[in-house]
Amino acid sequence: MIVTILDVVIAGLLLGGIYALTAVGLSLQYGVARVLNIAHGEFIMIGAFITWWLFAAFGINPLVSLAICGPIVFIIGFTLYRTLFTRLRTSSASPAAFEGNSMLACFGLLFIIQNVAILIWGADMKGYSYLAFPVNFGGAVFAANRLITLGFAMVIGSVFYLFLARTRLGKAIRAAAQDPTAAGLMGVNMKQVLALCFGFGALMAGFGGTLISMSYKIQPTMGLEYTVIALIVIVLGGLGSIPGSFIGGLLLGLVGSIVTYIQPGLSLVAYYAIFMLLLLAKPTGILGK
Amino acid sequence: MPILEGEGVTKYFGGLAAVFNVDFDVEQGEVLGLIGPNGAGKTTLFNLISAALTPKSGVIRFKGQDITGLKPHQICRMGVARTFQSVKVFANMPVLDNVVLGSFFGTPTGVSSADAVREASGLLEFVGLSAVKKARAKDLTLANQKRLEVARALATEPELLLLDEIMAGLNPTEVAQAMELITRIRDKGITVIMIEHVMKAIMNVCERILVLHHGEKIAEGTPQEIATSETVMKVYLGEKARAGG
Amino acid sequence: MDFVSVVSKRSFPLGSLLLILILLATSPLYAPVYTVVLLTSIFMYIIITVSWTMFSGPTGYISLAPAAFFGVGVYASALLGFVLPLPAIIIIGGLASSCLALLVGALTLRLRGIYFVMFTFGLVELLLHFVLWWEVNITGTTGRVVPTVGNTTVYYLMLIIFAILVLTAYLIRRSRFGLALQSIGEYEEAAAHTGINVTALKIITFAISAFFMGAAGAIMATRWTYIDPRIAFNPLLSFMPVLMAIFGGMGQLYGPIIGAAIFTYLEEFLITRFPYYYMLIFGIIMVVAILYMPDGLVGLMQKLWKRISEAKHADT
Secondary structure: OHHHHHHHHHHHHHHHHHHHHHHHHHHHHHHHOOOOOOOHHHHHHHHHHHHHHHHHHHOOOHHHHHHHHHHHHHHHHHHHHHHHHHHHHHHOOOHHHHHHHHHHHHHHHHHHHHHHHHHHHOOOOEOOOOOOOEEEEOOEEEEHHHHHHHHHHHHHHHHHHHHHHHOHHHHHHHHHHHOHHHHHHOOOOHHHHHHHHHHHHHHHHHHHHHHHHHHOOEOOOOHHHHHHHHHHHHHHHOOOOHHHHHHHHHHHHHHHHHHHHHOOOOHHHHHHHHHHHHHHHOOOOOOOO | OOOEEEEEEEEEEOOEEEEEEEEEEEOOOOEEEEEOOOOOOHHHHHHHHOOOOOOOEEEEEEOOEEOOOOOHHHHHHHOEEEOOOOOOOOOOOEHHHHHHHHHHHOOOOOOOHHHHHHHHHHHHHHHOOHHHOOOEHHHOOHHHHHHHHHHHHHHOOOOEEEEEOOOOOOOHHHHHHHHHHHHHHHHOOOEEEEEOOOHHHHHHHOOEEEEEEOOEEEEEEOHHHHHHOHHHHHHHOOHHHHHOO | OOHHHHHOOOOOOHHHHHHHHHHHHHHHHHOOHHHHHHHHHHHHHHHHHHHHHHHHHHHOOOOOOHHHHHHHHHHHHHHHOOOOOHHHHHHHHHHHHHHHHHHHHHHHOOOOHHHHHHHHHHHHHHHHHHHHHHHHHHHOOOOEEOOOOOHHHHHHHHHHHHHHHHHHHHHHHHOHHHHHHHHHHHHHHHHHHOOOOHHHHHHHHHHHHHHHHHHHHHHHHHHHOEEOHHHHOOOHHHHHHHHHHHHHOOOOOHHHHHHHHHHHHHHHHHHHHOOOOHHHHHHHHHHHHHHHOOOHHHHHHHHHHHHHHHHHHHHO
């Protein structure tokens, strides 16, 4: 009995680690850069597919791919912000209009990226096996790749937390998240910071994609579900709170694991039930302002 | 019976008390001034009365009825209307349409389209905007946009009108016109509460004045009493000179 | 929108409208089957696009749920196709979508617009997962068959729904409620203080718009004949109406209609010639439209017209 509970809890953390990572990315993009990136899942998908391709074509270790995919997706995100979204910012009549316009632009990007992926890699499911051997952990058995995923999610999360807390750029980002106008007046190069945040958000997505590809099969259409889950997580954690997204991700992963144990296939329904409860009772989420 | 009463009205933003334990009553037909330095809680008090915000504690009564917890549109239909500190006209709609909305939705009973248009046209004349009836609201000058807000508020047939810094940003001629408009509104039998920084207007138009500071009521009385009150002068030292009062 | 001249009866090309309606009503008699089928698809997209614009246009609350409402209608046909006559199914499909919209609206429309966007975005994926789970675990089917009705019947049914919708959208626009919806989009707080029950109005309008999407779904299901959850709940059907409305221009009623007509034809063309590229092309058009066409095609034409007439006057 205890083994089963441990099973479910750890499986929840494994899932939650990925949710947390991708949600932090989305939180950076919406909370700071104010772009509701509904194409977030597509960036995850790109990370996953580049990893698979590097492994299948060149035998490159997925953990090494983290260092390749991350920067690639970061550059895509950063460039997109510097070109498309900066342009939109100036042409939008108000901040509210910018939020709407940028979200719709992301809607377009969703279909562009998905189509490009299908053109390059085809529409079928892909997968590869890496470190799939079982590991015994406290009596319960887990695939090694999933444990490594959790480990990396934690490492990436901690490194990023330290980055935000200790470095100059990190502090600038936190300032920009709190009060963009004040931050600008204090000498923070807002254009650069916002683009970097969006890029970092994409970076998280890329990492997430790499880690996902290690444990699950992937498809060009996989992105939408992850986007929806990330959206629910950032509401759960509190819009605008980056630590909130991390905690929210882990929590939702736990919920998902429990629900999958009881009734597989209903996890997204359960997440939406939580979404609805939040909207009714506390839309600001756990750590939201 | 006073038309509006407040007992112990309190509102917190985070840990800060924006309005703290404020009592007030407003007699029917009077023009009450609400003054105080920036951040004193004046607009917050308006927001609490018009139900844009809900008080943490305390009661607000309109015509004897408890209105705490109602929604803004309900308060409006009961007979309380307001203007906003930063003008909130419906920018892309014609001036007449802005006012007509008040006639349609601001009253508890229905009204036909023709009557609504007639009422709205009449109100535009009352505030002096007949010439720009068909213009887009965003093309109006600031002074005219403020007049439009007043017309829209009057279209909802209020018994109580809350004016939030209606003279901010107006030149002396426009200030005089605004003062005259308020007097005409009062003559129609509508009770007026006005937040203002322009002391000349407050002193000349208001019959009574309420002073807020850091969310608390610190003085209340006739313009003469307030002008000579030491408490008020201490708080306003500097403000008075700036407002040219 | 000028209420005053609307009240004083603005001249409307009623004659030409009637002519178009008669042409449309009689076209199955003389037009080739391909045209009838294409027109049916155009009606479908016009219905979804115009109903989307009916709510999201004036209020500024961007709904990403059309695919969900449409899918509910499709599933109504899938479930009841052999049990009830089609007209009843259409009504039921529409009402079911409305009920869903009422629920979604009651949850999200009291809050900031961003929650509405997020909730409606995930709705189609949620319904897909739920119905998939239900079909696999409870009913044990993975696909359902819908009884066919002739192309002509489908055409006329769509034409009727299209006509009712355009009439409804037009009447709402011209009414005090249309004005109120616009004021919500301009300054919701001020609208509330002018006596408008903003939440109720938003929810009701949202529900009305969902009805037509559901009805359209119920009809189109008969043309597809085989329905499974993935066919019914397709995210592309949330994207296309938004694209069509933005491209066409949301200021006037005919903007979304023009956008829908153009893109349905474009979609037909692209799916046959470049089946692997159409999503890419539409995505690019969306981004371009957001960047360079804030008022859509109609807005662009109006600007052009203004420039031409100003140039004309400058010459005199």
